[in-house]
Amino acid sequence: MSERTLYDKIWDSHIVTRLESGQYQLFIGLHLIHEVTTPQAFASLKENGSKVAFPERTLATADHITPTLSQLRPFKDDQAEAMMSALEQNVDEFGVRFLNWDTGKQGIVHVIGPELGISQPGMTIACGDSHTSTHGAVGSLGFGIGTTEVGFVLETQTIVLNRLKVHRINVNGKLNKGVFAKDVILRIIHDLGIKGGLGQAYEYAGDVIDDMEMEERMTVCNMSIEGGARIGYINPDEKTFDYLEGREFTPKGDNFDRAIDYWKSIASDSDAVYDQVTNIEGESIEPMVTWGINPGHSVGISKNLPAQESFTGEDAKTVELGYAHMDLKPGDAIAGTKIDVAFLGSCTNSRIADLREGAKVMKGNKVNPKVKMLVVPGSQQVKAEAEREGLHEIFLEAGAEWRDAGCSMCLGMNEDKLVGNERSISTSNRNFIGRQGSPRGRTHLGSPAMVAASAIKGCLSNPAEMVGD
């Protein structure tokens, strides 16, 4: 059959049934779980006397509440300790594999899935976290779900969904110096808006996406949800297969050859039909930074902040609130805005490629004495690899802190938080009010290179001037 997208093919092969309501019951090939969105779900299983239907398709780790300074147990924070103990008890009782610290494979759930080769093309993947869209980078459908739905998946390995429309986004041409995957996705969200993807799956394509390494693709897919799209994906290609080959859960030998045949077959057909198509020229993208209170409030680093009159209706009110919260004015240059904190980490940008990108800018420089910089690898394996390459020394010599793996300062659920009205430049994914743990804290989002460049200068800075050729 032709004319089908990857979305159509995976969706069709995973339908269990169409429910009386008209919604679809969809089989989930991989369920990733973590400490925060599972305790209530396991509690309801216990109440019903149910079991986990497919424990071998379920994998647990801990990331959201885990401290990054000392991961010794018991955790200093009693609530975090209680949450961790609950997860340990639950995985034990229900026979779910748990990648804890002793395994050397703990990390942010969206980092370890691809890293272990357990997230594979053609799968449906669910996790109680909205950034599950990340796994679309390997050619899977990654659905972020809520806790009640986590319970559904534990008990039945299925969720209930409406079919999405597919929006193809072609990023054509080439990227300029200092422009990275993070800038590409921020620009896409800027152009299409944070509601642009409601009811849609984003399929990213074009030369720029083809040229990206796998970890850069993960950054792009990760923020699909920030554009309103439930999922985002990239068709699997040779880069995908090379990336997956030899990883722990990747099939081996003849099985791997058969897997590649299957993975090729699920890519979108060349004549696939899309509900919407958008084209963006790679050359037109500059290093992006957010100035407001949602990921759509962004500008190129060389630009001045937009006039309030350029927004209408309720958008204008959000913009007004954004300017007030961020203490910025329309017409001002965004570059040069003084910062207090620089954060390199999160499921968006904490992989080895991100740390290399930041380290390249940081090498031989010092973090500005007024800035606190945190570098937080996405997993124990990323940390180990970075240390093999000596990246940690570059950051430490510059005066940054080198932490253990976790979600850290992305979301204010652990010890790493902004204080008071501190202003940060962050590689994470959300600049919502209060997101980094302080109701008055102010967040700017940018690429790892921009975070490093800004940490050095003490203010929001264009990394293009600081990355070598």
Added chain:
Amino acid sequence: MTDEIREIKGRGLPLPGDDIDTDRVTPARFLTALTFVGMEKALFCDERENMPDHPIDNPNYKGAKILFVGKNFGSGSSREHAPQAIKRFGIDAIVGVSFAEIFAGNSLAIGMPLITTSEADVQKLIAHTQKNPKTEYTASLETLMVRYGDESIRVEMLEERRQSYLKGNWNVVAILRSNLPQVREVAEKLPYIKEFKA
């Protein structure tokens, strides 16, 4: 059947503004709770602290059952804590211009209908409630109308979700469970389940 939801009656609570994300609805530090019981205390708690006249605290809206919101309500984080806090606060349904996808799924899973209508009509409902907080509204999922006084406003809802409420099967876990044999059949056909073994 007790799970059927045909109409929601009660006073309104206007919450103007677009893109109200779930970090604002329930700040992350409340996510460390092991249960949803008491989650209503987290509802908008950070902004309520800084805003003494926050609609949630306005005594005129006490006991309201229907929340009126703008566009893209519930964006961002997938935390079910957000709709849980709203429901446990006493809200039975939300009327808005549009809702974020995951928030909508979470709300369905806990039986809190999300109803959409035009921006103009939402503004009308918000303005009316602000002036006349005692107004009783009836939102009917059968006729897809919100009525109050002599007014009636046509509303919309994703048909699949509407049917789930009318038939009382929004609480789908029993149905999903009963399909387990079919689930296993689907799994059998997927080559990755057997790790691509011949």
